[in-house]
Amino acid sequence: MMRDGGSGKGEAGGVQSPTQASRGDHAHGHGPYAPVFTPGSARRKELDEVMTRYPTKMAALLPALWMVQHERGWVSEDAMAEVADALDITPAYVKGVVTFYTMYHQHPVGKHFIQVCTTSPCNACGAEQVVDALLRHTGCQELGQTSPDGKYTVIEVECLGACGFATPVMINEDFVEAVTPERVPALLAGLE
Amino acid sequence: MGYPHGPHDREVTVLSKYFGDKDAISLDGWKKRGGYKALSTALGMSPADIVTVVKDSGLRGRGGAGFPTGVKWSFMKPGDGKPHYLCCNADESEPGTFKDREIMRWTPHALIEGCAIGSYAIGAETCYIYIRGEFTEPIARVEAALKECYAAGILGKNAMGSGKTINIWVHRGAGAYICGEETALMNSIEGRRGNPRIKPPFPAVSGVFAQPTTINNVETLAAVPHIITNGAAWYKQWMRPDNPKSTGTKLFSVCGNVARPGNYEVPMGFPFKDFLYDLCGGPLPGRKFKAIIPGGISVPIQTVAEAEASLMDYEGFVANGTMLGSGGVIIFDDAQNLVKQIARAARFFAHESCAQCTQCREGTAWSTKIMERIVAGDGTPEDLDTLLEIGENMTGKTICVLSDSCATPIASGIKKFREDFEALIKKKKVHLVPAVA
Numbered sequence: 294m295m296r297d298g299g300s301g302k303g304e305a306g307g308v309q310s311p312t313q314a315s316r317g318d319h320a321h322g323h324g325p326y327a328p329v330f331t332p333g334s335a336r337r338k339e340l341d342e343v344m345t346r347y348p349t350k351m352a353a354l355l356p357a358l359w360m361v362q363h364e365r366g367w368v369s370e371d372a373m374a375e376v377a378d379a380l381d382i383t384p385a386y387v388k389g390v391v392t393f394y395t396m397y398h399q400h401p402v403g404k405h406f407i408q409v410c411t412t413s414p415c416n417a418c419g420a421e422q423v424v425d426a427l428l429r430h431t432g433c434q435e436l437g438q439t440s441p442d443g444k445y446t447v448i449e450v451e452c453l454g455a456c457g458f459a460t461p462v463m464i465n466e467d468f469v470e471a472v473t474p475e476r477v478p479a480l481l482a483g484l485e
Numbered sequence: 486m487g488y489p490h491g492p493h494d495r496e497v498t499v500l501s502k503y504f505g506d507k508d509a510i511s512l513d514g515w516k517k518r519g520g521y522k523a524l525s526t527a528l529g530m531s532p533a534d535i536v537t538v539v540k541d542s543g544l545r546g547r548g549g550a551g552f553p554t555g556v557k558w559s560f561m562k563p564g565d566g567k568p569h570y571l572c573c574n575a576d577e578s579e580p581g582t583f584k585d586r587e588i589m590r591w592t593p594h595a596l597i598e599g600c601a602i603g604s605y606a607i608g609a610e611t612c613y614i615y616i617r618g619e620f621t622e623p624i625a626r627v628e629a630a631l632k633e634c635y636a637a638g639i640l641g642k643n644a645m646g647s648g649k650t651i652n653i654w655v656h657r658g659a660g661a662y663i664c665g666e667e668t669a670l671m672n673s674i675e676g677r678r679g680n681p682r683i684k685p686p687f688p689a690v691s692g693v694f695a696q697p698t699t700i701n702n703v704e705t706l707a708a709v710p711h712i713i714t715n716g717a718a719w720y721k722q723w724m725r726p727d728n729p730k731s732t733g734t735k736l737f738s739v740c741g742n743v744a745r746p747g748n749y750e751v752p753m754g755f756p757f758k759d760f761l762y763d764l765c766g767g768p769l770p771g772r773k774f775k776a777i778i779p780g781g782i783s784v785p786i787q788t789v790a791e792a793e794a795s796l797m798d799y800e801g802f803v804a805n806g807t808m809l810g811s812g813g814v815i816i817f818d819d820a821q822n823l824v825k826q827i828a829r830a831a832r833f834f835a836h837e838s839c840a841q842c843t844q845c846r847e848g849t850a851w852s853t854k855i856m857e858r859i860v861a862g863d864g865t866p867e868d869l870d871t872l873l874e875i876g877e878n879m880t881g882k883t884i885c886v887l888s889d890s891c892a893t894p895i896a897s898g899i900k901k902f903r904e905d906f907e908a909l910i911k912k913k914k915v916h917l918v919p920a921v922a
Contacts, residue, residue, distance in 0.1 A: 346654045354676030393678035396618045396660035412580045412833050413826045414740040414815050451833050452580040456740035457747050466621045
């Protein structure tokens with residue numbers, strides 16, 4: 294699904310690089326990388342269990358990347374190297390996969406990562422007005438950028454698969470249905 | 486039923502009976518509603534007999550292609566000494582479609598039971614349910630349901646005491662429409678980029694992990710337990726007398742500019758006109774329907790007259806120039822700029838192209854640019870022919886059909902609503918040039 298702020302034209306899996314200014318120190322995920330799969334850790338055990346589900350180690354790549362993103366907020370080059378090491382594949386290979394799938398963040402994002410569906414069915418029900426309201430109330434300058442306070446990143450997303458409940462909005466891992474411009478202030482207030 | 490609305494008396498609720506019923510989500514609740522009796526029955530049958538019943542029922546794939554499920558299962562050769570796999574395609578991403586989401590949210594055990602029966606029927610010990618990454622709630626519900634099944638011995642090394650191993654796992658996607666294409670889905674499970682593979686070899690010969698594999702949609706598998714319990718003849722009660730090729734019930738997701746969007750379950754062959762006005766409540770107050778896409782955004786657009794003449798089954802929609810597809814009904818009314826919505830559809834495909842094939846990578850991007858130029862008021866009369874020519878070069882020439890799917894709404898849009906395009910082109914924007922630099 295599109296995560297590049299709606300400006301792209303067919304770059305597969307592209308995630309727009311936020312400007313330096315939008316990647317303030319407040320955006321979580323900075324500092325030296327702390328490994329996720331240290332021996333004996335809960336995530337290590339989880340990964341070992343997941344690997345038993347597949348005949349190859351490599352098949353655990355998508356699950357491993359999810360675990361890293363849940364722990365660190367995004368998938369850094371260091372994270373890719375750690376995952377590569379855990380699964381006996383190369384960091385370059387991991388990067389190839391990370392860049393294909395748009396849900397893996399290749400840069401830190403705001404504390405509340407907000408994705409608005411604007412594909413045709415939702416578009417016809419007013420999704421663009423929801424995007425405008427979200428940008429206005431979060432202080433994000435434009436799609437794909439993080440607000441100056443580091444709290445919010447707003448992007449357009451391609452079809453969230455809830456077209457009958459237009460406009461669906463995903464905030465981190467939570468799915469909110471039937472969002473209207475009028476509901477936006479209360480929705481954001483509920484995130485604090 | 487017409488979730489989130491109550492059931493309509495013309496619906497037939499086989500799959501959607503418990504949508505909105507919180508008590509149906511848990512294993513206990515599901516068992517109270519007759520759950521896992523079909524699996525128990527199936528485990529007492531031979532796999533060949535199960536395949537025969539499903540074949541006889543006429544059940545066809547609900548993901549879009551409509552391939553007969555029992556026939557697909559029969560391609561899996563028993564006793565070939567290879568591990569077999571079942572993949573459930575829950576990467577529901579076709580714009581306009583949100584039926585599998587409700588099956589997984591409200592009746593996760595219905596899907597698991599179907600997966601378990603399917604696995605046993607094709608000789609698979611492992612089934613992966615590939616759920617799109619954005620479906621956090623359906624993922625949580627299915628994973629919780631799986632946990633209950635393992636704890637209760639319904640799944641695992643000795644499934645329901647049958648001595649058979651049936652393992653089912655959720656594999657979470659990570660944001661890629663193309664992974665709903667069956668070979669891309671298998672690549673994604675293997676930990677690869679989701680590029681579709683060239684066929685042949687077909688999945689039944691060399692699928693996930695290069696082993697014999699069957700891929701079925703959520704709705705298809707959720708129908709299987711009902712067929713096992715009630716028999717093929719029972720399932721075939723729902724069809725047009727003159728069309729035995731489409732049987733059973735079908736979930737249709739309805740969205741866009743309509744009074745009552747939601748999921749509706751109707752028997753195959755249901756009149757689309759009644760569906761639109763009676764079940765879905767017709768247009769919004771003061772509006773008229775303008776264009777209707779009946780099977781997800783990849784199928785040809787219909788005029789209202791064409792839609793009203795259609796019967797809702799695989800053949801009924803084809804007879805009126807479109808397809809049943811995934812059953813995602815998208816409605817645009819007369820307040821919409823239809824060209825803009827088609828341009829938005831093109832942009833969807835441009836973003837979702839995996840970029841393997843030149844025709845798709847370039848065609849989706851250029852189609853989008855031209856469509857958006859027309860919407861912006863900078864179109865030229867030649868643009869329409871250019872779009873049709875690009876579309877022709879995008880159709881039937883690539884590894885998968887994403888390319889065709891992008892060309893379809895544009896070509897059918899120009900064919901049926903040409904005056905809308907021409908009006909935008911005629912209204913050409915005047916670019917003001919400042920007199921003083």
